[in-house]
Amino acid sequence: MFFILTVLALLLPCSELLAQCSLCTKTAQQLGEGxxxxxxxxxxxxxxxxxxxMAFLGYRWWRSQKAQ
Incomplete structure (x- = not known):
């Protein structure tokens, strides 16, 4: 739980991330700033x-492997 909160705290301020493919980038450029x-x-x-x-399932798998 601490790991998830840490990741969220680090990613939330990064609203300027470029998450667009080349096609979406061209479309966004035509739409304007907003x-x-x-x-x-x-x-x-x-x-x-x-x-x-995937992070949740990976954590559950890691925790179950650690318990064995």
Whole structure:
């Protein structure tokens, strides 16, 4: 739990992350500044769920291996 909170605390201030593929970057450039930030935030939010799930499953696996 501490690890997850630490990772979140480190990643939350990084709202300027470039999470766009080349196609999304071209689309965002055509939309303008405001919608581009919204698109980038949406991509980051969609990426967070599978990454958080993999981290949770990895932690559970590590904890079960440690117990054996």
């Amino acid at each position: 919608p581009a930030k919204g698109l980038n935030n949406g991509i980051l939010m969609l990426a967070f769920t599978p990454l958080a799930l």
